[in-house]
Structure formats: C-alpha cells, structure tokens
Amino acid sequence: MNLLVIAWRNIGRNRRxxxxxxxxxxxxxxxxxxxxxxxxxxxxxxxxNLINHYTGEVRIRxxxxxxxxxxxxxxxxxxxxxxxxxILGSVEEVSAVSPRIAFSGAVFKDERSYGLxxxxxxxxxxxxxQDLSHILFRGSLPDEVxxxxxxxxxxxxxxxxxxxxxxxxxSFTLLATTMSRGNNAMTFQITGILNFPVGSLxxxxxxxxxxxxxxxxxxxxxxxxxxxxxxxxxxxxxxxxSIAQALxxxxxxxxxxxxxxxxxxxxxxxxxxASVIYNFIALFFLILGSTVIINTVxxxxxxxKREIGTLAALGMQQREIIRxxxxxxxxxxxxGSLFGVLLGIxxxxxxxxTGIDLTNAMEGVSFEISNVIYPELNLHSTLxxxxxxxxxxxxxxxxxxxxxxxxxxxxxxxxx
Amino acid sequence: MNTxxxxxxxxxxxxLFAAVLLFAAxxxxxxxxxxxxxxxxxxxxxxxxxxxxxTARMEAEMVVHDRFGxxxxxxxxxxxxRVHTLIEYTSRExxxxxxLRTQDEVYLYYPDAAELIRLQGAALRQSMLGSDISYEDVxxxxxxxxxxxxxxxxxxxxxxxxxxxxxxxxxxxNVAYPKRIMWIDRAGYVLLKNDMYSLSGRKIKExxxxxxxxxxxxxxxxxxxxxxxxxxxxxxELVLQEIKLNVRLPRNIFSLEQLSW
Numbered sequence: 001m002n003l004l005v006i007a008w009r010n011i012g013r014n015r016r017x018x019x020x021x022x023x024x025x026x027x028x029x030x031x032x033x034x035x036x037x038x039x040x041x042x043x044x045x046x047x048x049n050l051i052n053h054y055t056g057e058v059r060i061r062x063x064x065x066x067x068x069x070x071x072x073x074x075x076x077x078x079x080x081x082x083x084x085x086x087i088l089g090s091v092e093e094v095s096a097v098s099p100r101i102a103f104s105g106a107v108f109k110d111e112r113s114y115g116l117x118x119x120x121x122x123x124x125x126x127x128x129x130q131d132l133s134h135i136l137f138r139g140s141l142p143d144e145v146x147x148x149x150x151x152x153x154x155x156x157x158x159x160x161x162x163x164x165x166x167x168x169x170x171s172f173t174l175l176a177t178t179m180s181r182g183n184n185a186m187t188f189q190i191t192g193i194l195n196f197p198v199g200s201l202x203x204x205x206x207x208x209x210x211x212x213x214x215x216x217x218x219x220x221x222x223x224x225x226x227x228x229x230x231x232x233x234x235x236x237x238x239x240x241x242s243i244a245q246a247l248x249x250x251x252x253x254x255x256x257x258x259x260x261x262x263x264x265x266x267x268x269x270x271x272x273x274a275s276v277i278y279n280f281i282a283l284f285f286l287i288l289g290s291t292v293i294i295n296t297v298x299x300x301x302x303x304x305k306r307e308i309g310t311l312a313a314l315g316m317q318q319r320e321i322i323r324x325x326x327x328x329x330x331x332x333x334x335x336g337s338l339f340g341v342l343l344g345i346x347x348x349x350x351x352x353x354t355g356i357d358l359t360n361a362m363e364g365v366s367f368e369i370s371n372v373i374y375p376e377l378n379l380h381s382t383l384x385x386x387x388x389x390x391x392x393x394x395x396x397x398x399x400x401x402x403x404x405x406x407x408x409x410x411x412x413x414x415x416x
Numbered sequence: 417m418n419t420x421x422x423x424x425x426x427x428x429x430x431x432l433f434a435a436v437l438l439f440a441a442x443x444x445x446x447x448x449x450x451x452x453x454x455x456x457x458x459x460x461x462x463x464x465x466x467x468x469x470x471t472a473r474m475e476a477e478m479v480v481h482d483r484f485g486x487x488x489x490x491x492x493x494x495x496x497x498r499v500h501t502l503i504e505y506t507s508r509e510x511x512x513x514x515x516l517r518t519q520d521e522v523y524l525y526y527p528d529a530a531e532l533i534r535l536q537g538a539a540l541r542q543s544m545l546g547s548d549i550s551y552e553d554v555x556x557x558x559x560x561x562x563x564x565x566x567x568x569x570x571x572x573x574x575x576x577x578x579x580x581x582x583x584x585x586x587x588x589x590n591v592a593y594p595k596r597i598m599w600i601d602r603a604g605y606v607l608l609k610n611d612m613y614s615l616s617g618r619k620i621k622e623x624x625x626x627x628x629x630x631x632x633x634x635x636x637x638x639x640x641x642x643x644x645x646x647x648x649x650x651x652x653e654l655v656l657q658e659i660k661l662n663v664r665l666p667r668n669i670f671s672l673e674q675l676s677w
Binding site: 068071073075106108111113149150151171173175177178180181182183184185186187215216218 | 480482483484487489509510513524526528529530531533534535536537538539542544545546
C-alpha cells in the first residue's frame with residue numbers, strides 16, 4: 001500500500017495531537033505571510049513616495065549638493081534648467097519631468113516661529129509628472145487661482161495648515177536664505193490644502209510656483225534638482241544611462257550627478273537590506289512552530305515502538321519505516337502551512353483595501369513612509385511561504401525520525 | 417649777633433624743609449589718587465557714554481565668512497539714543513531691505529513681501545543675513561547697568577592695551593546672554609573684547625575689537641570680529657566706514673510708515 005496513504009491514515013489516529021502540531025506550523029505560516037505581505041506593501045509605498053515626492057525615477061542634481069544638504073546649499077544647483085529640460089525632451093525613455101527648488105524658511109506669527117520646507121514647482125509640467133489633485137484636500141492648486149497684489153499663490157500641507165491655523169485665503173510671509181546666503185522674504189496666499197501621504201511632508205511642506213520661488217531665492221533660471229519619470233517598460237537605470245549620454249553636451253555636465261532612485265540612499269535601501277534579516281526572522285518563527293511537530297514525532301516514535309518492531313518483522317525495510325514516519329510529519333507540515341498561508345491571505349486581502357493606519361505611530365518620523373500602509377500579496381508572501389514552511393518543518397521533523405534506525409526490531413517487539 | 421642770625425637761619429631752614437616735606441606728601445597724595453581704579457559701575461558708565469549718542473549715522477560693511485566662502489553686505493545705519501535703530505541695506509542684492517528696531521521689537525521690510533515681518537521674543541535670535549550677529553544683539557532698550565550685576569575681576573592686557581576685566585551677571589531671566597565677561601580699555605573706555613555665555617556657562621559668542629577710532633571725542637570700535645561659537649567654520653566682520661554723531665536725521669525715520677516707504 002502506498003506509504004503516503006498509510007501516513008495520511010496514521011495522522012488521524014491521534015487527532016488532537018496532530019491538530020496541535022499542524023496548528024503550531026499554521027500560526028507560524030500565518031505570521032510570516034502577513035509579515036512578508038506587510039513588507040511588500042511598505043516597499044511599494046516607499047517606492048511610490050520616493051518617485052513622486054523625493055527623487056523621481058531618476059534625479060539630476062549637483063554632485064556636491066547631498067554632502068551639504070542640511071545647510072540648504074542653493075548655490076549647488078542645476079543651472080540653466082530650461083536647457084536641461086529641453087535636452088531631456090529628446091530622450092526616448094523620459095515620459096515626464098519635474099524641475100524643483102527645495103528650500104527652507106521661517107514664518108513668524110503670533111509670537112511663534114515655524115520652520116517650513118518649501119517646494120518651487122512648475123505646476124504646468126507637474127500635471128504630466130503626477131496628479132496633484134489626488135492629494136488636494138481643500139481649495140485649489142496654486143496655478144488655478146489668481147491672487148492680488150504682491151502675494152504669491154501657494155498650497156500647504158494639511159498638518160502645516162493645522163499647526164499654523166491657516167485656511168485657504170489666509171496668507172503668511174516667509175523669510176528665507178537666498179542662493180548667495182543673504183535673506184529675502186515673500187508673502188504667500190494659500191489657495192489650497194494638500195494631504196501628502198507622508199506625515200513629515202504634511203507637517204512642514206508648502207508648494208509655490210517655481211518662477212516666484214526663483215525670485216525669492218535669487219536663483220535666476222536655476223533649480224536644485226530635476227526629477228524624471230520614465231516610460232513603462234524602461235528600468236530606471238536604463239533611463240539614467242540615456243539621460244547621462246544626452247546631457248554630455250549640456251553646460252555644467254561634469255558637476256551634475258544623474259541617479260536612478262533605487263541607487264539613492266533612502267529608507268527603501270534600508271528596507272531591502274533588512275529583508276535579509278526578515279528572512280532569518282521567518283526562519284526562526286518556523287523553527288519555533290516546528291518544535292511542536294518535532295515533539296509529536298518523538299512521542300509517536302516512542303509510543304509506536306512495538307508497531308515499528310511489528311512492521312519490521314513483517315518485512316518492511318527500515319528505510320521504508322523511516323519514510324513512513326517522515327511522511328506523517330511532512331503531511332502535517334504541509335497541511336499546517338497551507339492552512340496558515342490561506343488564513344494569512346484571508347487577513348491580508350481586506351487590509352490591502354482598507355490599509356493599516358499608522359498615523360499616530362508615524363508622528364514625528366521623517367521616513368518616506370505613508371501614514372497608511374496597504375499590505376500586498378505576491379508570490380513571495382504566499383507560495384514561497386508555503387514551500388518554505390513545509391520544507392523547514394519537514395526537515396526539522398527528520399531529526400527524530402532518524403532515531404528509528406537505532407531501534408532493533410527484536411527490542412521493539414518487547415516494548416510495552 | 418651771630419647766634420641770633422644762626423637761629424634765624426635755622427628757623428628758615430626748618431620751615432623750608434617742612435614745606436618741602438609737606439609738598440612732597442601732597443604730591444604723593446595726588447599721584448596716589450590718580451591711579452585709583454574706578455568702580456565697575458563707573459567703568460560701564462563711561463563705556464556707554466562712548467557708544468550711546470543722541471543720534472548717529474553710519475555706513476558699514478558686514479562680511480560673513482562660512483564654509484562656502486564670504487558674503488559682503490553694505491548698509492546705512494541710523495540711530496537715536498539707545499532705543500531706535502534703522503538699518504537700510506545698500507548692497508545690490510539686498511537693496512531696499514530694511515531693519516527697524518524700536519523698544520523690544522524688530523521689524524523687517526522686504527520689497528518682495530506684502531507684509532512686514534515682526535520679530536519678538538525667541539524670534540529675535542534669528543541671525544542677520546546668515547551672520548554671527550542676531551537681531552537680539554541689536555535690540556533691547558535697557559542699559560548694561562539696568563540688566564547686569566557687575567564684578568571687577570582684574571586688569572589685563574588685550575592686544576597690548578591695558579584693560580579692566582569685568583564679569584556681568586544678568587539680574588533678569590529673559591536676557592540673551594546671562595553672563596558676560598568684558599575687557600574694557602583703561603584709557604579710552606572702549607570695549608576691546610566681549611565673551612557672552614549661556615545660563616549653563618557655555619560660551620555662545622565672542623566679539624573682538626580690531627580697530628578703534630575717536631570721533632567727536634568718543635572712542636568707537638570701527639572694526640569688530642564676531643564669532644558665534646555654536647556655528648562651526650563661521651565668523652563675521654563688521655566694519656564702520658563712516659560715522660557721524662549727533663547729526664540731524666530725517667523726520668519719522670524710525671516709524672513703521674517710513675519703513676515700507
């Protein structure tokens with residue numbers, strides 16, 4: 001009779017014990033399925049935030065800017081941004097371009113001072129780059145509203161608006177350091193409130209038209225960076241390569257650094273490195289869950305010693321007996337893993353639609369992670385977890401099963 | 417006869433010797449009085465006589481040195497007593513920008529902004545044009561005597577000049593520099609060196625006078641180096657290029673209306 005069939009029947013001989021064993025493996029598999037799905041969701045979220053709000057798929061900057069970034073080094077800039085954008089228009093891989101100025105400033109209001117992070121954006125070009133209306137919480141985008149006098153239209157992050165008690169129609173005057181390290185100030189009128197997905201952007205950032213920001217900072221046609229998105233089907237590294245080639249003729253080329261987003265130091269790189277650690281954590285969980293199966297196999301071998309002796313006396317080879325007990329353990333591992341993964345999928349699927357709200361936990365955190373994470377199921381978090389769990393639990397069970405080879409059949413028949 | 421004459425000569429000699437003794441004693445007394453050190457309060461009073469005037473008009477240049485190089489800014493400064501100061505920047509990039517100080521507030525005017533910026537309280541600690549000088553350094557309407565308790569420490573040489581070294585401890589809590597040590601030139605009562613400390617005793621700022629000029633009888637530091645010790649690789653030079661004291665200033669020059677004009 002097929003050993004697998006016999007093994008399957010033997011599992012049912014002590015249902016409670018078998019259920020306990022496979023439950024332990026199921027719990028471990030469930031936890032790991034959720035963990036990997038959550039990590040996948042986090043990686044996808046960070047990638048999206050980086051590409052839309054921080055780095056683009058490819059970023060063009062002055063090569064020394066990052067070394068002095070904390071000092072707001074506007075003089076380390078991309079000069080003649082219009083020329084650079086014109087050249088980018090001829091690169092096949094490029095689908096959209098966003099020239100930007102990132103800068104910091106202070107507002108003094110009601111005896112308090114507020115540190116702000118400003119973004120000078122070309123709102124017309126930005127429409128091809130990303131749809132800002134998706135994050136528009138209230139009011140209108142700055143390029144959709146005319147403001148009077150010397151005020152400049154701007155949109156502020158929701159957290160910032162709450163902090164400073166500002167509504168559309170209100171204005172604030174920002175004091176900033178210019179490119180030549182002097183000072184200048186400008187008055188901005190709020191046209192809209194933006195709900196950035198990243199909490200730290202929400203609490204500090206406002207967006208204003210690029211020409212006004214260039215005037216404020218005395219930057220004359222320069223920007224601090226140009227972000228690029230590529231057409232689908234092209235890898236960021238390919239796009240970066242093509243851009244580098246195209247910009248050879250551009251002025252200032254030797255001072256510029258062109259980087260695909262996944263080569264820029266960010267939380268994403270950290271998460272990728274941490275993935276190796278998470279695999280080890282998963283292994284640990286599975287070994288922990290496997291200890292119950294190991295215990296079950298040890299007890300089973302001990303209790304069924306006489307049966308082992310009988311099977312040997314009836315002519316079953318020792319390796320077949322070992323295989324029988326191994327199959328029992330392997331089937332429990334597989335069933336437990338399958339059950340755990342299915343349960344994990346059942347938990348992750350609704351969360352992948354509603355998301356996990358981490359707003360309170362993310363307060364004060366400046367990573368590029370959104371306040372709401374949507375776990376993502378994929379091959380890694382499902383099929384691979386199933387195979388991984390089954391394999392680990394089975395291999396762990398093999399150790400006590402090997403002990404059967406040390407049992408002499410004659411001694412086994414004498415066992416109580 | 418000779419005896420009578422001898423006695424007369426003796427009396428005259430004795431009187432002359434006594435007179436010489438008296439004069440010598442008086443002379444010693446006078447010279448002793450002229451080397452008596454003035455009190456710490458007197459030193460500060462005379463220092464402030466040098467720096468506080470009815471009115472003043474100055475042209476100045478500020479050079480900020482930092483990790484990225486140097487930045488030069490020129491300005492016209494108008495002062496009235498201790499309370500009112502108006503700074504108008506005249507260098508190309510800052511032209512039209514103004515700073516008005518009155519009482520405990522500072523107002524900033526920028527042609528590109530639709531509103532004035534009003535600085536008060538902690539906001540006064542902002543740096544002026546990225547320099548080592550804060551708006552707090554140029555504000556405040558109380559005298560040193562009203563703000564600090566004084567203690568004479570010693571007499572020291574600074575740059576080859578004999579100075580009085582004083583320690584100042586703030587009597588109020590809300591003071592930019594709770595502790596200061598000043599080295600004041602003995603001859604001209606001008607501040608040659610000024611170390612400023614936080615409440616914890618950490619040195620925050622240092623001002624060194626490189627050059628002094630006498631204008632209308634007042635000794636005024638015309639070249640100063642200011643270092644904010646909390647910033648690395650940074651110091652500021654302030655050079656007063658032209659100084660006119662007790663001049664007629666335009667009417668309402670220190671008003672908010674004139675600021676944005």
